[in-house]
Structures are given as C-alpha cells and as structure tokens.
Amino acid sequence: MEGSSDATCGxxxxxLPEPILHHILSFxxxxxxxxxxxxxxxxxxxWNSLPYLDFGEIFWWSKDLNVVMDQTLASRKKHKISMQRFxxxxxxxxxxxxxxxxxxxxxxxxxxxxxxxxxxHYYRGNFLYGSLPVAIFAxxxxxxxxxHGFNIELPADDGTINLSSLRELHLSFVFLDEQFIKAMCxxxxxxxxxxxxxxxxxxxxxxxxxxxxxxxxxxxxLEPPDSLLQLVDIVAINLKNLSIxxxxxGNINVVxxxxxxxxxxxxxxxxxxxxxWLEELFYSLKNLEKFDxxxxxxxxxxxxxxxxxxxxxxxxxxxxxxxxxxxxxxIKFHCxxxxxxxxxx
Amino acid sequence: MITLQSSDKDVFxxxxxxxxxxxxxxxxxxxxFTFIPLPSVDTETLIxxxxxxxKHADKTDSKEKNIKEFDKDFMKKTLNELFALVFAAxxxxxxxLLELLxxxxxxxxxxxxxxxxxxxxxxxxxxxxxxxxxxxxxxxxAHEGTEIEGTLD
Numbered sequence: 001m002e003g004s005s006d007a008t009c010g011x012x013x014x015x016l017p018e019p020i021l022h023h024i025l026s027f028x029x030x031x032x033x034x035x036x037x038x039x040x041x042x043x044x045x046x047w048n049s050l051p052y053l054d055f056g057e058i059f060w061w062s063k064d065l066n067v068v069m070d071q072t073l074a075s076r077k078k079h080k081i082s083m084q085r086f087x088x089x090x091x092x093x094x095x096x097x098x099x100x101x102x103x104x105x106x107x108x109x110x111x112x113x114x115x116x117x118x119x120x121h122y123y124r125g126n127f128l129y130g131s132l133p134v135a136i137f138a139x140x141x142x143x144x145x146x147x148h149g150f151n152i153e154l155p156a157d158d159g160t161i162n163l164s165s166l167r168e169l170h171l172s173f174v175f176l177d178e179q180f181i182k183a184m185c186x187x188x189x190x191x192x193x194x195x196x197x198x199x200x201x202x203x204x205x206x207x208x209x210x211x212x213x214x215x216x217x218x219x220x221x222l223e224p225p226d227s228l229l230q231l232v233d234i235v236a237i238n239l240k241n242l243s244i245x246x247x248x249x250g251n252i253n254v255v256x257x258x259x260x261x262x263x264x265x266x267x268x269x270x271x272x273x274x275x276x277w278l279e280e281l282f283y284s285l286k287n288l289e290k291f292d293x294x295x296x297x298x299x300x301x302x303x304x305x306x307x308x309x310x311x312x313x314x315x316x317x318x319x320x321x322x323x324x325x326x327x328x329x330x331i332k333f334h335c336x337x338x339x340x341x342x343x344x345x
Numbered sequence: 346m347i348t349l350q351s352s353d354k355d356v357f358x359x360x361x362x363x364x365x366x367x368x369x370x371x372x373x374x375x376x377x378f379t380f381i382p383l384p385s386v387d388t389e390t391l392i393x394x395x396x397x398x399x400k401h402a403d404k405t406d407s408k409e410k411n412i413k414e415f416d417k418d419f420m421k422k423t424l425n426e427l428f429a430l431v432f433a434a435x436x437x438x439x440x441x442l443l444e445l446l447x448x449x450x451x452x453x454x455x456x457x458x459x460x461x462x463x464x465x466x467x468x469x470x471x472x473x474x475x476x477x478x479x480x481x482x483x484x485x486x487a488h489e490g491t492e493i494e495g496t497l498d
Contacts, residue, residue: 011467012428020435023443027451034487038459038480039468068486 014042018049026052026085030072048075051084057091073105080109087115089148090130103135110141117148120173127200127226129175137161144168152176154183161187167213172197178204185210198222204231209259216241223248235259246270249297258284269294275301282306293317348380349395351388359395363402367394368438385436390429393419397442420449424465427453459488 013021025033025046030053037047053072076083086106106114118130129151137155139145140162152174154161159179166188176199184191185207192213196205197220205219214236221227223246232244233256240262246252249270255277257263263285273281273296282288282304290311293299299317305326312327314320314335323335323342332345347364349357365371373381383391400415420427427450434442454462462468472480481488 011469012425012432013466014468016431017435020431020443020447023447024451024454027448028455031487032455034484035459036454036462037484037487038477039463039466040471043468044472044480065486071483 011040014040018046021046022050022052025050026054028054029056030054034072049079049081051076051081053083053086055086055088057089069102073102073109076109077105083109083111085113085115086111089115089117089119091119100133100135103133103139107135107139107141111139112141113144114139114142115146116150117146118150120149127173127175129173137163140164142166144170146170146172147174148172150174152180154180159183163188164190166191168193168195170195170197171199174199175201177201178206181205181207189213192216194218196220200226201228203228204233205229206231206233207236208233209235209237211236212238214239218243219245221246221252224251227251230254232256238262241265243267244269244271249295257281261285262287264288265290267292267294268296270296272296272298274298275303279303279305282309346379347374349391350380350382351386351391352384353388355388355391357391357395359398363395363398366398366401366439366441368440370437383436386433387429390426390433393422393426393430394433394437394439394442398439401441416445420445424450424453 021043025036033050033052034047037044055069083106114136116132120130121128130149132147132150132152134153134155136145138161142163143165145163145166145168147170149172152171161183163184164187167190169184169188169191170193172195174196181202188211190213191211193216194214195216195218197218199219200222207214207217215238217234217236217239218241219229219232221229221244227246228251230251231254232252233254234242237260239260242257242260242263242265244252244255244267246269249272252271255268255271255273257266258281261284264287266285266288269292273293275298278299286306287308288306289308291309292313292315294313294315294317296317297319299320301322301324302314302317302320303324304312307327307329309327309330311332312325312330312334313332314323314337316337318337318339320335320337320339325333330345333342334344335342346358347361347370349359349364349370351357361374365374370381386394397419400412404412422430427446431443431446431450434446453465457465463470470477
C-alpha cells in the first residue's frame with residue numbers, strides 16, 4: 001500500500017510549477033482534470049488555466065453540458081489563456097452539432113491543436129457526414145488539425161481559408177472536393193504532413209508545387225463503389241514519404257509523382273502501375289530508398305535501376321513473372337505472391 | 346569527467362557526454378564547472394537520474410527498442426519516487442524524462458475519486474466551506490460518471 005503521508009515532504013506535487021501541473025493534467029480527460037479543482041487553491045487555479053481541454057468521447061451529452069462547454073471556454077477567454085489543444089468527439093446520438101461559437105472562442109485564444117470528431121453513419125447506401133463549423137477556416141494560429149466524420153465545405157462567401165500556420169492536417173471519413181484541396185494548397189504554406197483517410201468526393205488529388213514544406217502524404221481510399229478517386233498528381237519538391245492505399249482494387253489509373261525529386265519512401269497498395277511506369281519512376285526519382293508495392297495486378301516485368309534503393313518489398317503482385325534489379329545498395333528484398341517467394345536480407 | 350554532488354553530500358563521477366542531456370548541467374559545463382553541487386536532488390533520486398541518462402546517451406537505431414523497454418520499466422516506481430524524479434528532472438532540464446513522467450503520473454490519478462487523490466498526495470484543503478461548496482457546484486458535471494476508484498496506489 002502506498003505510503004500516503006511523508007512527514008518531511010507533505011504535499012510535494014502541489015509545489016511543482018504550474019506549467020508542470022498543466023502537462024500532467026494534459027493527459028487527463030477534461031472531466032478528471034476538472035475534478036482536481038476541488039482539492040485546493042493550487043489545483044483550482046491549475047484547472048481554470050489549463051490550456052489542454054480533452055473532452056474525448058462523449059456519450060453522456062446533455063443540455064447542461066452545452067452550458068459547461070460555454071463556461072469552460074468563456075473563462076479561458078476571459079483570463080486570456082493561450083489554448084494549446086482542444087479535442088471533442090461526439091457520437092451521432094449526441095444531437096448537438098458543433099457550435100461555431102466555441103470555435104470562435106478557441107481561435108480568439110490562439111488555439112494550436114484542434115481535434116474534432118463526429119461519428120459517421122451509413123444510411124441507405126450513403127455516408128452521413130456532420131457539418132463543419134466554417135469558423136474553423138479562419139484559425140490562423142492552428143498548427144495541427146484533425147477532423148473525422150465531416151462534410152468539408154468551404155465558406156460560402158469567398159471560399160478562401162486562412163490556415164497559414166497549419167503544419168499537420170489529418171482528415172478521416174470526410175467528404176471533400178477539389179475546391180477544398182485547391183484552397184488548402186493556396187493557404188497552408190507551412191504544411192508538412194497531410195493525411196487523408198477514407199475520404200469521399202474527390203475524383204482527382206492534385207498538389208501543384210505550392211507547398212514547399214510538405215514532407216509526408218498519406219492517402220487511404222474508400223472501397224469501391226464509394227471511392228471515386230482516379231487521378232493522383234503531386235508536385236512537392238521536399239516530399240520524403242508518400243503512401244497511397246486502396247483497400248481493394250480501386251479506380252486510380254493515373255499517378256504522376258515524378259516531380260517529387262526528394263522522395264525517399266514510397267508505399268503503393270492496390271494501385272495498378274505498369275512496367276513502364278515503374279521503370280520511369282526510378283529513372284526520375286533518384287533518392288528512393290524504400291519501396292513497397294502491394295497487390296498490383298498490372299505489373300508483369302519489374303525492372304529497377306537505382307543507386308540508392310535499400311529496401312524493396314513486392315507482395316501479392318500475382319501477374320509478376322520477372323524481376324530485373326540493378327540496385328548495388330539493396331540490403332533487403334522481399335518478394336512473394338501465389339507463384340514464388342524471395343527473401344533476401 | 347564531471348563530479349555531481351547530491352543533497353546528502355554523496356559524489357558521483359560521470360562522463361560529460363552523458364550528462365549534457367541535462368540542460369542545466371550542460372550550461373554549467375559550458376561555463377567550465379567540473380564540480381556541480383545539486384542541493385535539491387537527494388542521492389537515491391540522483392542515482393536513478395544517472396541511470397536514465399546513461400541508458401539514453403546511446404541513441405542509435407538498434408538500441409531504440411531496448412530504450413523503450415527500459416523506459417517502461419523505469420516508470421514502474423512508487424508515486425513518491427516519481428514526484429522526486431519530476432522535481433529533479435525539472436530542475437535539471439531533462440525534457441525527455443519529463444515527457445515520460447507526465448503521462449505516468451496522470452495515469453495514477455486518472456480514475457480515482459477526489460478523496461483518494463487527496464490522501465495519496467497529502468493535499469490539504471485550503472478552501473473555506475463556502476468556497477468549497479461553490480467549487481463543487483461549478484464542477485458538478487465533472488463528478489458525475491461511472492468510473493470511481495478509491496484505492497490509494
């Protein structure tokens with residue numbers, strides 16, 4: 001049993017500087033952090049100034065909680081707390097749509113990280129998405145944005161967004177269109193990491209050289225018939241990691257990435273690339289070190305010439321009959337499908 | 346080699362390359378100090394801090410899994426030991442250790458009722474009865490819920 005009173009030290013934890021108490025509380029759900037306020041004045045102050053609000057998964061939503069949210073945010077605005085992170089997940093049955101008002105308060109508090117999630121539902125052959133408060137597009141202090149379950153529609157008036165400090169954008173189970181991607185490419189000049197998972201609406205994904213800091217892109221497509229994506233065209237001179245996955249053989253038939261000269265790691269799953277495409281890829285992308293190719297039906301003969309390639313993994317490409325490698329620095333080569341298996345390194 | 350002295354006056358001789366993970370020690374070394382007294386860190390805690398820094402000094406890729414295992418075990422300590430480490434890591438500016446300690450301590454608080462936390466941390470209530478009533482009312486929403494745990498460790 002834990003010794004509960006150390007006569008010489010007494011209440012040590014409350015003597016820690018408030019920023020440290022904040023860091024500890026930042027790992028708690030807002031509910032548990034708020035409970036601490038009844039302990040003593042130090043803890044009441046620590047909760048009221050806590051710049052991390054994680055409202056996690058809310059099943060127990062009620063009208064009163066609307067008031068709680070208003071009060072919690074209003075108090076932080078009043079005391080000019082610089083908000084670090086705000087997370088809120090609402091289940092479909094929460095019967096409450098995201099309030100524009102809260103987003104505006106968070107923006108006034110210079111919010112750095114925002115995670116909003118609403119559960120999507122499949123109803124009569126369609127996904128039902130939540131509606132996104134458009135105030136979000138004016139969050140110019142935001143560094144990290146995660147959205148799940150939303151229909152991403154630009155503001156009606158001029159359709160521009162101001163997310164100029166955004167470094168990471170994570171979108172999952174969203175409906176979005178080319179207009180949004182274009183606006184993102186124009187505004188998010190500091191974007192480093194883009195993740196689009198299980199998205200719908202886009203028929204083409206195009207990034208046109210306006211995101212110089214972009215280092216990582218992760219695209220995961222929905223299954224057909226929901227996935228509409230046919231074209232991927234990326235120009236990003238500092239892109240190091242690119243991953244494109246379909247969960248099943250999809251419709252992507254055009255992939256243009258040869259302008260991404262800094263690319264080091266490439267992962268393709270269920271993307272039908274041809275023998276020629278592959279040969280040209282390695283001719284253009286001299287910095288590729290790691291290449292994973294999973295479930296590609298179209299590939300018959302794999303010819304790779306690369307000085308820098310270190311790891312190559314080719315899995316379940318069932319029409320592959322020959323592999324020709326001129327790769328002096330290859331240390332790991334795994335290739336297996338129905339017909340044969342090769343494991344080197 | 347740098348000599349560290351704990352509050353209990355025990356001395357430890359450690360290589361500079363290991364100790365520079367502490368921002369505080371790094372600054373003193375840059376000012377040419379070779380003997381560094383640490384009046385707010387006791388021997389027991391200092392031994393643990395040195396153990397941590399030694400393990401983290403070699404950060405090659407192959408050691409990464411090894412280090413993760415070590416970190417997991419390192420956090421299996423009593424709350425009092427963790428507090429002592431937080432104070433020391435804060436004073437010595439060892440941010441990687443602090444990043445480990447925060448969630449570990451939060452984990453111990455997470456599901457406990459207020460009374461249990463008050464006892465574990467020996468927190469004295471300094472509210473007037475009226476203040477206490479008001480705070481409980483304001484935060485009524487936080488006290489509703491199912492996960493209630495009253496153990497003291």
